Amino acid sequence: MSSATSNRRDARRNHARLIEEAKRLFTERGIDAPLDELAARAGVGAGTVYRHFANRDALIRELYDSAIAMFHDLGPEIVDAPTGWEAIELFLERLGAWVADTPYLPALMRRVAELDPDYRPGLEFESIIDGIIERAIAEGSLRPDVTSVDLNILTNMLGSLGQFGGATLSYQPRQLRIILDGLRARPGLAPLPGAVPDFGEFHDAAHRRDLP
Structure with a gap:
């Protein structure tokens, strides 16, 4: 498997995890909940959040x-x-x-x-x-x-x-x-x-x- 393919797969996985954790976080704390908390829940860095969502x-x-x-x-x-x-x-x-x-x-x-x-x-x-x-x-x-x-x-x-x-x-x-x-x-x-x-x-x- 090429590194590019692996990176794309990781990116898709991170994106899906961020979406699911955002649903849980917004359910608990509303849609203005801190995105830093979203990153922590998804197990990624804050920069990853903003790479997926501007x-x-x-x-x-x-x-x-x-x-x-x-x-x-x-x-x-x-x-x-x-x-x-x-x-x-x-x-x-x-x-x-x-x-x-x-x-x-x-x-x-x-x-x-x-x-x-x-x-x-x-x-x-x-x-x-x-x-x-x-x-x-x-x-x-x-x-x-x-x-x-x-x-x-x-x-x-x-x-x-x-x-x-x-x-x-x-x-x-x-x-x-x-x-x-x-x-x-x-x-x-x-x-x-x-x-x-x-x-x-x-x-x-x-x-x-x-x-x-």
Whole structure:
């Protein structure tokens, strides 16, 4: 093996370790935690951190992009579920668990919106979510007044358990079942009150793009 090949392999290994340790560190201490601590946790020098990420913003942007990639990876499993209702269940279960495991996500979203207000890759998922909703409504399993924004809000509600950590995460299956029972179509349902914003408005609100 050439020294160049070995160096590239070491660099990839260090990069992956830094990403994983950054997730743990930001979970514990927030996205402004010292990068020197990140280096110590990853077992590398501070210079190595900055060789991989020019600054904190570059690290934050990569973590955000990895979150978008995760949605892409989950998409086929959800879309290809045998029924529309199963797709709804998978969406809430998988994404709710991921949000719970990523308590620094709201701060990450806001920071990326500050860094690059025109960067809005999350909007590309609107059609996917609309598709599984339309499918579930057409088969008669989902109440007909549910929107893609409703599913996103419910996902965030499930994921909020991650802010408390520890044993609270074990409550998620119970809360998921309550939510799913509320989403099921059945006779005699009262219409949902109020209106929800469109997907783009909700996306921007979640990233706090509407704030100065």
